[in-house]
Amino acid sequence: MQKELIFVFGQGNIAPAVLEHSRQHTLITAGVQKHNNIANLICVNDPKQLDQLMANSCKATILAPKNIYAKYAFFKGVECLPYFEDLVSYKWDPHAVSDQLCSVALAAWMGANTIVMAGYEMQDRKERDNVRAMMTLYSAIEFIAVSKDTQKLDDIKLSNFTTMDQPQYKQRMRSNA
Amino acid sequence: MPDLLANKVLKYHIVIRWPATCRNRSTYILQRRPDLVFKINEFTKQVIALGKIYKSPIQIDSSYNIVGLNTWWGDGEDLYHFLLNLKQHDMEVLPKIKIFNYIDSRVLDFDMKIEKDTVVLK
Numbered sequence: 001m002q003k004e005l006i007f008v009f010g011q012g013n014i015a016p017a018v019l020e021h022s023r024q025h026t027l028i029t030a031g032v033q034k035h036n037n038i039a040n041l042i043c044v045n046d047p048k049q050l051d052q053l054m055a056n057s058c059k060a061t062i063l064a065p066k067n068i069y070a071k072y073a074f075f076k077g078v079e080c081l082p083y084f085e086d087l088v089s090y091k092w093d094p095h096a097v098s099d100q101l102c103s104v105a106l107a108a109w110m111g112a113n114t115i116v117m118a119g120y121e122m123q124d125r126k127e128r129d130n131v132r133a134m135m136t137l138y139s140a141i142e143f144i145a146v147s148k149d150t151q152k153l154d155d156i157k158l159s160n161f162t163t164m165d166q167p168q169y170k171q172r173m174r175s176n177a
Numbered sequence: 178m179p180d181l182l183a184n185k186v187l188k189y190h191i192v193i194r195w196p197a198t199c200r201n202r203s204t205y206i207l208q209r210r211p212d213l214v215f216k217i218n219e220f221t222k223q224v225i226a227l228g229k230i231y232k233s234p235i236q237i238d239s240s241y242n243i244v245g246l247n248t249w250w251g252d253g254e255d256l257y258h259f260l261l262n263l264k265q266h267d268m269e270v271l272p273k274i275k276i277f278n279y280i281d282s283r284v285l286d287f288d289m290k291i292e293k294d295t296v297v298l299k
Contacts, residue, residue, distance in 0.1 A: 063280065070287060070298040073276055074189075074253030082281035 006112035009035050010100045012119035015166040018146050021173060022116075028107055029060070030099040036060060043081070043103040045094050047071070054078065063106065065094040082109055086137065101130050108134070114142045122153060135161050144169075187236050187249035189256050190275035190284075193268055194245040196220055201243050221246060227266060231255035244271060260289075260296050274298065 007022040009029045022038070029039040032049045036042055039060040044050045047068050054062070054072055062078045069080040084092055084105055094102050100120055107115045122128045122145075135143050135158050143161045145153055146169050153163045164172060194200065199213050199220070207214050221237060224246055228235035233255055238247030250256040263270065274289045287298040 061280075066285060067299075073274075073287070073298050074257040074296070076253065079280045080276075080278045080283075080285055082278070083283060 004110075004112050005114045005116065006107040006110060007116045007118065008100070008103045008107050008120065009033065009039070009118055010103075010120035012121050013148075014119045015146055015148075015169065017166050017170045017173070018116065018118040022118075026107075026110070026112075028103045030103040041106065043099050043106055044068070045097070045099050045102055049099075050078075081106065084109055090133070090137070097130055098127055101127070101134065104131065104134055108138045108141055112141055114144065116144045116146060118146045120145060120147070128156065132156050132158065144172075186277060187251045188277045188279075189250040189253065190277075191248055191250070191256070191260075191289075192242060192245040192271040192273070193224060193248055194270060200245070203243065204241065224248065224268075227259075231259070257296060260291050261294065263291065 005025045007018070007025055007027045009022070009027065011031060011033055014035065019035075026041070027035075027039045028041045028043055029035050030043050031046070032044070032052050036053070036058050037060075039058075042053060042058070042060045042062045044053060044062060044064050045068065050062065050064050050068055050072065054075065058077070060077075063081045064072075064078065066080050069078060072078045081094055081102065086109075087105060092105075100117075104115060104117065120131075122131060135141075135156070139160055141160060143158075145161070145163045146166065147153060147163060148165060156163075196216055199217050202210070202213055207217075224235075225237060228248075231252065233250070233252035235251070235255075236249040238249065240247065250259075259266075260270065270289075270291075272289050272291075274287050276285045276287065277283075278285055290297045290299070
């Protein structure tokens with residue numbers, strides 16, 4: 001069985017190698033950003049961002065939490081975020097977390113074997129804790145963070161989490177091919 | 178990526194209320210009131226005819242609902258147009274809507290409020 005690889009793009013810069021590789025796989029982008037036009041799915045949890053996305057025509061399907069989705073329920077190209085059953089016992093609230101984390105939750109819900117996170121901003125302590133919790137919960141999924149500054153993510157020590165810079169990522173993809 | 182939304186189904190469900198005299202009638206009553214059955218049938222035909230003016234067909238649910246006619250709509254724009262022009266068609270709908278979510282195949286329930294020039298879902 002072919003491994004399901006899903007890319008999640010945050011608001012940060014995306015390495016060209018990752019950008020190129022993402023075109024062959026499922027791509028989820030978080031919020032309004034320049035890569036929305038190449039995404040398959042766009043995850044938003046902010047009503048203003050949804051207004052902005054709906055005002056611009058984009059091919060991707062936009063996913064939003066139910067109460068935000070309600071405003072555009074009669075429109076094409078927008079759907080409600082799925083019900084994340086795995087996260088219910090953790091008091092999951094899509095409004096209380098970042099759109100990046102919503103995108104990761106969506107990728108995991110879609111059954112990814114590997115989630116490549118690029119441009120994912122983890123400077124915020126809360127965000128790091130949330131991501132770490134998500135990775136711990138989905139221990140069967142391999143998470144790869146592609147970042148220029150991999151040292152910043154060294155404190156996340158999990159067996160299913162790897163950080164890479166662009167050359168390392170290229171090498172990894174070459175060896176997997 | 179496989180197209181998640183390839184097998185589209187009818188997405189929106191609303192109940193169009195029967196004419197006032199036909200509402201809340203049990204099947205027992207209807208068996209004894211052919212005049213009401215006639216009215217219900219005429220009303221159903223009227224809705225079917227109305228559905229034909231829209232680009233995406235509407236589907237009438239054959240199960241009997243004492244409140245009104247169960248209808249499924251494929252296109253949001255069509256339904257929105259219909260809801261804003263209810264008075265013109267001399268029809269009323271229940272203030273509830275069900276929407277099929279393609280992503281996870283859930284049916285979402287919303288309360289619906291029809292205002293002068295918009296439809297608000299909550």
